[in-house]
Amino acid sequence: MAYVSNSASVSSVMLKVLFALLPATAIYQLYFGPAILVSIVLASVTAIGAEAAMLRLRKLPIKPFLLDGSALVTAWLLALSMPPLAPWWLIVIATLFAIVVAKHLYGGLGNNLFNPAMVGYAVMLISFPAHMTQWPVVDTLAHAHLSLSGTLRFIFGGELPAGMKLDALTLATPLDTLRTQLLLGRPASEITPMPVFGYVGGKGAELIALAYLAGGVYLLQQRIITWHIPVAFLATLALLAFGFHAYDAARYAAPWFHLATGGALLGAFFIATDPVTGATTPKGKLIFGAAIGALIYLIRTWGGYPDGVAFAVLILNMCVPLIDAYTQPRVFGHVKDQDKP
Amino acid sequence: MRKLFDFHGGVHPAQHKAESATLPIATAPLPTRLIVPMHQHIGNRAKPIVSVGERVLKGQMIGQADGYISCAVHAPTSGTVSAIEMATVPHPSGLPDLCIRIEPDGEEQWVERTPLDYTTMNPSELRNRLRDLGLAGMGGAVFPSHAKLNPGRRANVPTLILNGAECEPWITCDDLLMRERADQIVAGGKIMQHMLGASEVLIGIEDNKPEAIQAMRAACAGTDFEVIVAPTKYPSGGAKQLTKILTGKEPPAGGRSTEIGVQVFNVATVYTLARAVLHGEPVISRVITVTGNVERPHNFEALIGTPVRELVALAGTPRADTQGYIMGGPMMGFNLPSDQAPLIKATNCLIATSPKLFPAPPPALPCIRCTLCAQACPVDLQPQELYWFSRAKEFGKAQEYDLFDCIECGCCDYVCPSNIPLVQYYRFAKSEIWAREREKDKADVARDRHEFRDYRIEREKKERADKLAAKTQGPKTPAPGQPAADSKQAAIQAAIDRAKLKRAGVEPKNVADLPPEKLQEIREIEARRAQLKQAMEKPSDTL
Amino acid sequence: MLTALLAMAGLTLFLGLVLGFAAIKFKVEESPLVQKIDAILPQTQCGQCGFPGCKPYATAIAAGEADINQCPPGGEEGIQRLSELLGVEPKPLNAEHGVTKPKSVAVIDENICIGCTLCIQACPVDAILGAAKHMHTVIEAECTGCELCIPPCPVDCISMKPLQEDITTWKWKYPMYAIKHF
Structure with missing residues (x-):
């Protein structure tokens, strides 16, 4: 048994994955508007909450497992795969499904058979096919632009600014x-x-x-x-x-x-x-x-x-x-x- | 320039070699007492051949090799045997084992030493002499060297490798030995070359030991020995890994490297062999690195049996935050159960540990199958699968995935981001499998013995019946009317006769020339027996 | 309709032939069940199962006359392995047959032994040495710890000594985790 280690940890692995996603996220936001950021935040918050709740239910220590960052990675990947202009509950349900069913019901970190993010995505794609096509159009082609507050209003309330149609935003x-x-x-x-x-x-x-x-x-x-x-x-x-x-x-x-x-x-x-x-x-x-x-x-x-x-x-x-x-x-x-x- | 080969995986842990490699080897003074374990090698434990109170000379054999895979143990100095007892030995279990304790008399009086004329000696006799001189691998595995110097069915072993790689962090004893005593190592290499009939002798040294390389090269001048510099990578000092690096050949799994014509010896073993053959000195001391949380990390030449506490004190007063001592390196070593344990032939290094030098690993997380361990494994195993099976106690599966090819080098532990003590799981699984094997062997023996007993009882019954039949069919034919009763009687008579005969046959013959007090004792026992017999025959409900 | 029926019948016949051929051609010679069961039993020959030895118990299990939970020396692990072999549910050890004890060997107190040979006759594996009126001794390596020699001893000079772990039989322990896994 080695008394020394190269001090790698699960959380450092996961952090590096998140770091590697940063440039793509930045470009995404630049070209397709702030909706993706809203998705990522929504997914992350849901994932951490679901993870903590599941760890608690399974009587596992919360801190080391939350800090491992695996739930955050799942959330980010899921958010990047989903159409960002979809209503808020879509990403929330997808994340819940990924963390609760695909991850924890299969035994938690290290034991799940299926990729949690993809399970969440596939379930939404099958259950809500129409919502899953609300992809924002690239800025240069859009006939209308949504501000951050507009995006928030749309994602959470389904309201668009007066006179604006969904068709103008998605393609x-x-x-x-x-x-x-x-x-x-x-x-x-x-x-x-x-x-x-x-x-x-x-x-x-x-x-x-x-x-x-x-x-x-x-x-x-x-x-x-x-x-x-x-x-x-x-x-x-x-x-x-x-x-x-x-x-x-x-x-x-x-x-x-x-x-x-x-x-x-x-x-x-x-x-x-x-x-x-x-x-x-x-x-x-x-x-x-x-x-x-x-x-x-x-x-x-x-x-x-x-x-x-x-x-x-x-x-x-x-x-x-x-x-x-x-x-x-x-x-x-x-x-x-x-x-x- | 020789073409070098690479082995899969490996790691580059911080070396920490500079600490102990700056000072020359110092000779440790005579300790206050010596505790010499009888089981310092792989194979059978040596049998003590001295008695308590006996005076022994330096180098006198005190434990005799028991069987072929075993080797002798010698008195490290002259003095008196004060105890033959179970004492703490350097073993991860912390269990005691048979040791001989010697109180040194300070005279250092040697037993008669005779150099061996290895060129003219019968090879088999030479190997037996090496076993009696206590030669075992000093790199840590302590396999009896004489067994490895037997070319076996092959006429010779073409390639002899002297292992000076010393890849574990912190350890520098082989480095210093090569720097200071290169001539002796080369001399030992020649003896081994002769014994194995080797046509080439390769000396493998990692490139982090330039002084040792230089010294060995100088000593090899004029010989056909070749010093080969290997890139520093742990565990290149593993015998199988070094064989691969230098020759490109892989020793067969579960087999011996001689099958591919290669034999590997640690340079410290080669050195002790030279001392043994050329000077007649048995293995009573070795060079050991004392490092870690000590004031003056240092290499000592110390006597086998020196208590660890006395040895580490030579490197400065122990520090307050020292938690314990690792024997061996930080990758493969283990925590000594106590600092009372003695130095043995396998002890190449003692590392004083402190929370600062060796912080406790963070709590383990589940395996995420990242395969960093598989990428680091020098034998190309899938440690994540072995871990899974060992943890679930699926030992059959673990064996199927070649658990026993694991060399427990610790590379997987070193890289695991989940901080899982992987090697501990493998050791657990291996020892469970061994225990089961032992139990199964024991059950097989019991089954055979039980079947034989059944057979014996059956046979005796049959013999009795045959005898009886022979008797009853003798001259006297049974009277018609009551044949059953007659044969029964005859059987009883036969039994009585047999019992008489038997008794006569087993009359104690060992009382013939006993002293009178013993006879008296026997008479007393007989009397007790008679009493007991009476007591048994007396019906009693108070029993 | 008729063609369909014929086709189905033909197919059935063909597949049946293939299966039958495979059964003969690829038949695996298996050691009889009794031997497989016997291989799992610990061979203490102690008779605690109610049969006069491991083999008779194995025969009884194979014949369906005995349950798999009657062997205390085999313990839970033995039951587990039997259940795997026979494809039945494992069950806890039947307490009627005794409890699993640590592995032990019999030791004869040589000061008390009167040399009656009763224990020699009782020993199922001939692991006791001695002759009439001579002190007996147990060959430790061959003793199965069955305790069958204890009751016949008229002077109660036999006791069971648990086997001590030494450095050659010591086992590495299951690693202990700081975090619970499941």
Whole structure:
């Protein structure tokens, strides 16, 4: 038993994750208005309250577990995944579901099978599909702007300033637009010049994606995550997109578009890399990441939802014990791992 | 430049080597008393061969090796055996073990020492002599060296590695030994090379010991020995890890490194071997680092059996905030149960601990499966899975995930952000599995013995019946009408005859030449027995 | 309709054949149940279960004539393992058969022993040495601690000595946590 330690702690790990999310959050707020900040605060407060209540009910010490920061990370990731202009109760219920059901009913920190943030998101997506599309439009395209007080009034009271319509504030996401337009039979080359698209992804959103990438690189550098899951995830997604794009560019979007839109980068660096619910062996991480990337492409292209990060992650969460059991690395001094399960 | 290999994982803890490495090795003065444990090595405990009150000479064998995997123990100085008793030994359990206590007479009178002519000696005899000189691995594992110097079925072991990596923080005894006594180490290496028939001798030293590297290089001049500098990374000093670094080969799991033609010895073992073979000196002292919360961290050459309290006092008056002493390094060592425990062959380092130097770890949190431990594990295990199984006492699963390949190096403990005492869980699981194995072996023996007993009873019954049948079918045929009664009678008669015969056979033969007082005692016991017999036969309800 | 029925029947037949073939081809030779149960029992041969030894008790369990909770030396862990083997619910040890005691060995007080050989006859594993009218002694390594030698002794010279832990049998303890886990 070692008497020394490198003084890493769960809270330092979680704090670094939050830190890595900061640039993306800042850009989000800059381009899409203050609603995201309201979401994050709402989710964080709910998460901490729910966490404390659950710890109390389970007769666990509150302070060390609250300080570990895992509830805050869940809240932030959830807030960043949800449409920020949705009514307040949507994010609150999602957070409650994530913390109470997905985390604590499964045994709390370290024991949950499913990624709590994604459980919260998926449950809301299935239960309140209409509210889950209230995505704000990027500032440069908006016909109207909401101030912080206006945003608060809208989120908590559902009231918009006189004469303003919700349509002026929200717009279908690029992935959604692409999907509907493709269904209408328009070729991709006609769809992508539409105003909601940017250089490679969604206007504004592609900058957020870039910030996620920067945050992910920071996490890699800090050794909070390993390269396996993000690389396998993004490579598979890009490879599939490239293959189909090359086959028929009119019907299948370009690989860079797939990488830069939706939850691809957030998912690759922050969600699929959740240690508790992800695969743990190096080979297992590669399989886990690749399978998520492939599922996302399948769901986006042929599934019933515009994006598929949450479902892909949740489905792969289920497979983690199996993946881990079959990908145990060769132990030092073992010739072949024929004695593995 | 030789190509070096890397092993998976490893960590870089703060080294703290400068503290104790600045001063030369000092010879510790004779302590007031010596407590020499009989079980200082892996294998069977040595058997005491002296008696209380006996005068012993320095270097005299006081404990004899018991079996092949065992080695002898010697008197560290001349003096009188004052006790053979169970005393505190340096063991994490804190349980006492058999020790011989010697009161030194201060004369340091040596037993006759004869150097061994290893080049002409029969190899098997040479190994037996090494066992009788008490040679065991001085790096901390204390495996009897003679067993490792047996090439076995192979004609030779081509690669001999001298391990001077000394990767644990705080410890500097091998560093100092290499700096000051490089010639002796090289001499010992030559003996080992001869014994193993090795064609190459590699000396692995971490790059944080430039003086030792220089000294060893100078001593190796003119030999075919090669000093190889390895990058500093814990645990490169693990025998298997060093083998990988220097040769690229991995010793087979659960097997010996000789199977891949490699044998590894710690430089301190090589040094003691040289002393033993070239000077006839048994293992009665060793170099030990005394460091941590002491005034003058220092390396001492001290006698085996020196109480820890007396040894650490040599490094300055103990400080008030010293909580205890770690034996070994901070990664793999353990807290000594008491400072009364003696120095043994395995003690390479004593670290005085204080809350400031070694703060208590914060409370443990649940495992978040971050796999930092798996990334640090030098044997490529999945510590998070082993922890899960060990905690749930699923020992079968833990074994399936190669628990027994764990070298307990502590890298996982070191990196765990949840501060889980992982190695403690593995040790717990391992010792539970061993205990079960012992119990199972014992149950198997009991089953066999019980089955044999049943068989024996059955056989005796059958023999009796056969005998009886032979008798009854003799010349006298039973009278018709009452054959049953007759055979019964015959059986009883046969039993009486047998009993008589038996009694005659077992008449005590050991009373023939006893002194009269013993005979008197026996008569008294017989009388008591007769009384008891009477008492038993007397029906009584007061019993 | 007829085709459907025929198809189903054909499919059933085919799958049945496959299963039957697999059952023969991939049959795993298993050691008989009695032996598996016997392997779990502690082999003290103490008879506290009501049977004259571990093997008879194992036979009785296999035949469904005895319950799995009649072995005090095996303790809770033994019951647990039996329940896993047999696929039944574990239950607490039946107190009628005694309680689990720490592992012990019999010790004969050699000053009192009269050499009657009764204990030798009682010992199920022949772990007592001695001859008539000679002092007896227990081979500690082979004693199972069954206590069967105690009742026959006419002079009560046998006692049970709990096995002491020494540094070779000492076990690392389960780590204690500062925080409760569950």
